[in-house]
Amino acid sequence: MTAGTDLDYVTGFRERLGLPGIIDVHTHFMPEQVLRKVWTYFDTAGPLVGHREWPITYRDEEQVRLKTLRGFGVSAFTSMIYPHKPDMAAWLNSWSADFAARTPDCLHTSTFYPEPGAPEYVRAALESGTRIFKLHIQVGHYHPADPLLDEVWGLIQDAGTPVVIHCGSGPAAGEFTGPEPITALLRRFPRLRLIIAHMGAPEYREFLDIAHAHAGVLLDTTMNFTDFFEAADPFPTAELPRVRDLGDRILFGSDFPNIPYPYGHALFALERLDLGDDWLRAVCHDNAARVFTLG
Template identity: 80%
Template sequence: MTGETDLDYVTEFRDRLGLSAIVDIHTHFMPEQVMRKVWEYFESAGPLLGRTWPISYRDEEQVRLKTLRGFGVRAFTSLVYPHKADMAAWLNEWSADFAARTPDCLHTATFYPEPGAAAYVEAALEAGARIFKLHVQVGGFHPGDPLLTEVWGMLQEAGVPVLIHCGSAPVGREFTGPEPIAALLQRFPRLRLIIAHMGAPEYSEFLDIVQAHEGVLLDTTMTFTDFFESQDPFPAGERGRLRYFGDRILFGSDFPNIPYSYGHALYALERLNLGDDWLRQVCHDNAAREFGLDRV
């Protein structure tokens, strides 16, 4: 889609569903120097990607915000994540400032298994963080690392969700997959987890986890698009569970780091033919309920 066609499709999509707004819980806004490094990695087809990944919305921050709002997105996230120690606290400071100057962004924070993690997570919670991002694949750590025990306990008690990239797509690593998450939930059964990318490619196994734990949700990020379907297709036999868990699935786009148009992410959901009510839940109602967005 061209930019104009993309906007037209998204506008028509919202109008058909009677949605005044979309809630996108998987978007990336980062310090500019970090975002540039991420884009360079994606466009060079780094080893954790396995293929070329051009960025469709490679624009300055204010342009990206204007684009997202132009699509009718009225609440979104600034998902930041460290790939090594001594980054998370600094990223949290940046994202707190970003949320303060960007009222439609849900205050986002992150953490990493390191001494002091509990202290800066507690500070982020006190500052009003509403969602945390954890990237097991990029960070290369077990989510049950002992250095995170206090953090998980704190987040369980606070009831603040953690959006976690823990599936093995696009390239699996030692600690990706459903087993570490199942083990974590054995220890902290009341955690609010949002499984990024529907847990791709271990879709069925993560749906099993959702079935077993009421506090676990899924996000649609990149799933069902031509880009993902060409490599990690969603199993046709699980369509029934998509419908059944319609109130546990949240729309995410990965904007701006997607190799296709924003409209295609929504079209990929629409062509599942799961109905308008399902689309309204996924694209707005579930996230609005999860984050108390009564006025969105």
């Protein structure tokens, strides 16, 4: 797709389905110096991206990226932030709160890290109206059930605030990735509203099992079913009936701007699954509108 055909496809996709907009629960807006470092890491094809070439399609300034996303008809999105070390999360939360205040269509996003001060800044984030949290287990290199997070998980469970958590072992496995740490976490905090990023790739079956066992667990489609993901971690076609059956608990995510293909390809990848227009409407708008009480 070229830039023009990409926009045409996304516009046609929305019109065909009668969508008032697309809700994208997995987009990255973060402090410029942090985002530039993330892009530099992708450019090096380092181990955390599986040593794959990963060109950034939307390597633009913040206001240009916002204009691009809105041009696609995205009516609500997130600012997925995540720390890779202690003493970073509170600063990221401060930036993200300011970003949400000046960007009304962005869901106020926060994060945390296993450290002594986490309960204090998570409580502050909840009190300030954060709508969603983001964690990246592979990059942060910690067990999600770390005792330092006990109070944090209790606060979030009681608040019912969703947490997008990159916990699958793709694109590269980490010491604490995979379904077992999430199962351990949910054993202690069964009412958490986790959104499993990338549908738990490549442990698709196991994370579908977790979603079936826990009514509060959702999955996002970030990069799933695209040619890029299918080349490395193909989704098992035998599991597609379960994806259809869980259609009310799957949310669209893109990973914009850090994707190596045009935005429309993520939607095309879902459309070619042939799971039906009702499924697409739910995934690309209605489910997130319900979860986040959006119009």
